[in-house]
Amino acid sequence: MVRLEDVVEFVSGSPQFRIKESSEDTAPLYTYYGQLNLEEDLNGIGSNGNDGKQVRTFDKVNTLCQGDIVFSLISGKSTIVGVKHQGYLYTQNYIKLVTGKQFDSKYLVFMLNEDQSIKRQFHMGLQGSQVLKYTLKQVKELVLPVLPMINKQRLIGELYFNHLRLEALRNRVTHLETTIALEKLRGASRND
Numbered sequence: 646m647v648r649l650e651d652v653v654e655f656v657s658g659s660p661q662f663r664i665k666e667s668s669e670d671t672a673p674l675y676t677y678y679g680q681l682n683l684e685e686d687l688n689g690i691g692s693n694g695n696d697g698k699q700v701r702t703f704d705k706v707n708t709l710c711q712g713d714i715v716f717s718l719i720s721g722k723s724t725i726v727g728v729k730h731q732g733y734l735y736t737q738n739y740i741k742l743v744t745g746k747q748f749d750s751k752y753l754v755f756m757l758n759e760d761q762s763i764k765r766q767f768h769m770g771l772q773g774s775q776v777l778k779y780t781l782k783q784v785k786e787l788v789l790p791v792l793p794m795i796n797k798q799r800l801i802g803e804l805y806f807n808h809l810r811l812e813a814l815r816n817r818v819t820h821l822e823t824t825i826a827l828e829k830l831r832g833a834s835r836n837d
Contacts, residue, residue, distance in 0.1 A: 673702065711726055
């Protein structure tokens with residue numbers, strides 16, 4: 646029986662309430678990593694929205710690098726940080742997972758997001774809880790299924806991310822087709 650904490654190092658995010666904001670222009674400016682950023686990294690498609698909340702501070706804060714694995718304690722989802730979110734500040738609502746050589750990063754994300762035994766473990770931990778928020782302890786204590794060989798992990802992880810991207814693109818096309826159809830209908834109803 647292998648627990649996630651046996652094979653992964655955990656780095657918690659910066660406690661947001663402890664960050665001392667600075668009004669000085671010389672203070673480094675950080676953008677907070679949020680749920681929308683996580684979804685963008687997961688499906689590989691950026692949104693056209695603004696970049697989110699920012700803070701200037703001289704405090705030492707935890708930031709993300711491209712390729713980092715991030716787990717959200719809010720949604721229970723994980724992803725790999727994309728180049729667009731390099732240097733973003735992550736708060737205590739997120740955990741960075743640092744893996745060794747026995748894990749492919751994309752496979753670990755697939756497993757945390759999709760594996761039925763892991764979903765069951767999370768569900769058991771949330772039963773009776775009023776607040777649906779995951780804990781670092783829960784994530785650390787996850788019992789892992791038997792891992793396939795590293796080259797099979799790479800293949801599964803790659804296919805998973807490609808599938809999510811394809812699904813997001815299909816959804817975007819469907820949304821755009823609906824928008825175009827509605828505009829045509831509105832135009833037709835005005836020309837009477």
